[in-house]
Amino acid sequence: MTNKRAGFATRMGAIAASVGSAVGLGNIWRFPYEAGQNGGGAFILVYILCVLAMGIPVMLSEFVIGRSTHKSMKGALRELSPGGKAHWFTAVCITGSAVTLSFYSVVCGWVCEYLYLSLTGALSGHTSQEFSEIFGSFVGSPWRCVGWTLLFLLLNYAVMMRGVEKGIERISRVLMPLLFLLLVVFCVNSLTMPKCREGLSFMFSIDFSQFTFRGAVDALGQAFMSLSLGIACLITYSSYFDDKTSLTRDAGIIALLDTLVALLAGIMIFPAVFSYGFQPEAGPKLVFEVLPAIFQQMIGGQVWCILFFVLLLFASLTSTISLSEISISYLIEEHGQSRGRATLWSSIVVVVVAVVCALSFNVLDDIKAFGMNIFDLLNYASSNFFMLLGGMFTAVFVGWIVDRKIVRAQLNDGSRLARIVVPCMVFCMRFVAPVAILLIFLYYVGIF
Numbered sequence: 001m002t003n004k005r006a007g008f009a010t011r012m013g014a015i016a017a018s019v020g021s022a023v024g025l026g027n028i029w030r031f032p033y034e035a036g037q038n039g040g041g042a043f044i045l046v047y048i049l050c051v052l053a054m055g056i057p058v059m060l061s062e063f064v065i066g067r068s069t070h071k072s073m074k075g076a077l078r079e080l081s082p083g084g085k086a087h088w089f090t091a092v093c094i095t096g097s098a099v100t101l102s103f104y105s106v107v108c109g110w111v112c113e114y115l116y117l118s119l120t121g122a123l124s125g126h127t128s129q130e131f132s133e134i135f136g137s138f139v140g141s142p143w144r145c146v147g148w149t150l151l152f153l154l155l156n157y158a159v160m161m162r163g164v165e166k167g168i169e170r171i172s173r174v175l176m177p178l179l180f181l182l183l184v185v186f187c188v189n190s191l192t193m194p195k196c197r198e199g200l201s202f203m204f205s206i207d208f209s210q211f212t213f214r215g216a217v218d219a220l221g222q223a224f225m226s227l228s229l230g231i232a233c234l235i236t237y238s239s240y241f242d243d244k245t246s247l248t249r250d251a252g253i254i255a256l257l258d259t260l261v262a263l264l265a266g267i268m269i270f271p272a273v274f275s276y277g278f279q280p281e282a283g284p285k286l287v288f289e290v291l292p293a294i295f296q297q298m299i300g301g302q303v304w305c306i307l308f309f310v311l312l313l314f315a316s317l318t319s320t321i322s323l324s325e326i327s328i329s330y331l332i333e334e335h336g337q338s339r340g341r342a343t344l345w346s347s348i349v350v351v352v353v354a355v356v357c358a359l360s361f362n363v364l365d366d367i368k369a370f371g372m373n374i375f376d377l378l379n380y381a382s383s384n385f386f387m388l389l390g391g392m393f394t395a396v397f398v399g400w401i402v403d404r405k406i407v408r409a410q411l412n413d414g415s416r417l418a419r420i421v422v423p424c425m426v427f428c429m430r431f432v433a434p435v436a437i438l439l440i441f442l443y444y445v446g447i448f
Contacts, residue, residue: 007070007164007165007240007241007242008164008165008169008240008241008242009165009169010169011242011245012173013165013169013170013172013173014169014237014240014241014242014245014250015250015253015254016169016172016173016176017168017169017172017237017318017322018234018237018238018250018254019172019176019253019254019257019258020172020175020176020318020319020321020322021228021233021234021237021318021319021321021322022226022227022228022254022255022257022258022319023176023179023257023258023261023315023318023319024104024226024228024315024316024318024319024320025104025107025108025111025312025315025316025319026222026225026226026319027226027258027261027262027265027315028261028265028287028311028312028315029107029286029287029312030222030225030226031047031222031226031262031265031266032265032266032269032270032286033286033287034218034219034222035047035203035266036270036273036279036286037218038211038212038214038215038218038219039207039210039211039215040202040203040204040205040207040270041202041203041204041205041206041207042206042207042208042210042211042215043211043215043218043219044203044204044263044266045206046211046215046216046219047219047222047223047262048259050219050220050222050223051223051226051227051255051258051259052255053428053432053433053436054220054223054391054428054432054433054436054437055223055224055226055227055229055255056251056252056255056425056428057395057425057428057429057432057433058224058227058229058230058391058394058395058429058433059227059229059234059251059254059255060247060248060251060398060411060425060429061394061395061397061398061399061429062229062232062233062234062235062238062394063234063235063238063241063247063250063251063410064247064398064402064406064407064410064411065077065080065235065238065394065397065398065402066234066235066236066237066238066239066240066241067238067239067241067243067245067247067410068080068406068409068410069239070239070240071239071333072235072236072239072326072329072330072332072333072334073087073090073093073094073232073235073236073326073330074087074090074330074333074334075087075333075334076235076239077089077090077397080397080401080402080403080406081397081401081402084401086397086401089390089393090232090330092386092389092390092393093230093231093232093235093326093386093390094232094326094327094330095386096230096231096382096385096386096387096389096390097231097232097233097323097326097327098327098346098349098350098353099353099378099381099382099386100231100323100378100382100386100387101320101323101324101350101354102350102353102354102356102357102378103354103357103375103378103379103382104316104319104320104323105149105152105153105156105320105350105354105357106145106149106354106357106358106375107316108149108152108313108316108317108320109145109146109147109148109149109150109151109152109358110138110139110145110148110288111152111309111312111313111316112148112151112152112313113138113144113148114288114292114309115306115309115310115312115313116148117134118292118302118305118306118308118309119306121302123292123295123296123302123305124296124301124302125296126292126293126296127293128278128289128290128293131288131289131290131292131293132289135288135289139361139362140361140362141362142358142359142362142363145358145359145361145362146355146358146359149354149355149357149358150351150354150355152316152320153347153350153351153354155317156317156320156321156324156347157343157347159171159317159321160321160324160325160328160343160347161339161340161343163339164240164325167321168321168322168325171317171318171321172318172321175314175317175318176318178314179261179311179314179315179318180261182307182310182311182314183261183264183265183268183311184264185307186264186268186304186307186308186311187264187267187268189304190267190268190269190270190271190272191267191271193271193272193275194275195271195274195275196271196274196275198271198274199270199271199272199273199274199275200267200270200271202270202274203266203267203270213443217440217443217444220388220436220437220440221383221384221387221388221440222383224383224387224388224391225382225383225387226258226259226262227254227255227258228319228322228323229387229390229391229394230386230387230388230389230390230391230392230394231323231326231382231386231387231390232326232390233322233323233325233326235394236322236325236326236329237322237325239329246413246415246418247410247411247413248411248413248418248421248422248425249413249415269286269291272291272294273286273290273294275294276293276294276297278290278293278294287312291305291308292305295308324343324346324347324350327342327346327349328342328343328346329342331345331346353378356374357374357375357378358375359374360373360374360375360376361373361375384441384444385441385444388437388440388441388444389441391433391437392433392434392437392438392441395428395429395430395433395434395437396430396434398429399426399429399430399431399434400430407426408422411425411426
């Protein structure tokens with residue numbers, strides 16, 4: 001590592017940025033509706049098991065690759081496997097990050113639109129059916145959908161141009177505490193609602209009678225998306241870590257905080273859903289159709305609506321900056337580009353694909369593949385192909401190819417806890433995670 005290479009200035013900044021990478025729309029937008037569609041408590045239990053048995057080991061695998069080399073993914077794989085071809089897998093991860101960032105930015109554009117509507121009072125005084133029509137009208141409008149997507153990407157670009165310490169670390173240290181504070185405020189409010197007990201019972205009561213294998217598959221996919229695994233986000237961030245950082249401790253903190261945000265999102269949403277007569281399995285429209293209808297029935301509903309979409313905007317931005325850094329660091333280190341030029345070129349690619357995604361609900365609505373429009377196809381490919389394939393590669397690479405001395409040196413910080421945990425994590429890297437991911441991948445492609 002050269003002295004000029006970027007890095008996080010503080011350990012707290014590194015943790016805040018890594019938690020920000022993990023915490024995003026996957027926790028607040030996707031987790032509640034996945035839990036709602038898969039029976040609540042049973043899904044949440046399996047999700048937590050997936051985080052422990054597969055999520056943390058894959059996270060540690062990414063940390064080992066990044067921190068041991070202090071290089072972007074291609075340089076790291078080349079150094080850890082000299083003479084091998086493993087570094088070519090970088091293309092898969094960069095493609096996966098671009099795909100994820102592209103469709104994700106469209107949803108972030110929706111958040112910007114709804115924040116604007118809530119600020120202007122345009123979400124007040126509507127029936128549930130009208131909220132459905134409002135959302136349909138918005139995504140059906142090419143100019144509005146594309147315009148808000150581009151505005152969000154411009155905000156993301158402004159952060160990335162500032163660099164690792166002044167951009168990523170600084171904004172993460174501000175936004176993450178605010179995000180947690182807003183979540184806690186919402187949860188306290190939800191616990192005062194009339195059918196709070198029914199909502200919490202649905203969320204935490206474990207009943208496997210309605211739980212299917214597809215629910216388990218969705219739980220693993222959610223764990224990978226929630227933790228930003230498989231597409232080199234954490235490889236890139238950990239390459240900026242200080243050598244004295246305890247990777248096992250930080251991985252535990254990140255997984256704990258990420259899971260806590262997902263659970264808080266459920267506590268925030270399910271009591272409200274039950275109290276105001278909606279269905280927990282409302283699906284992706286839960287945030288943009290159901291919750292606005294709930295907010296207007298609450299005292300101070302407009303304020304709650306504004307705060308909620310501010311919360312989503314914070315969560316969105318901390319995730320997109322981590323996705324953006326993957327290709328930027330690659331262009332800087334592998335092609336000698338300045339940060340400004342690398343940020344510009346990577347942003348142009350994402351803008352083109354994101355615009356196509358935004359148009360898939362209107363102008364390009366007739367274009368389908370496997371029964372899905374472009375947005376749904378990229379969403380499916382991200383969580384069910386790129387993330388799983390990247391996670392399996394990472395676990396196998398660290399578990400079987402990287403010199404065990406390097407793995408032990410990176411993971412064992414000398415503490416008693418590390419001496420107990422590290423062998424378990426290495427076992428999961430080598431056997432549990434790859435086998436489980438392979439089986440689920442085969443399920444997705446229809447082999448069984």
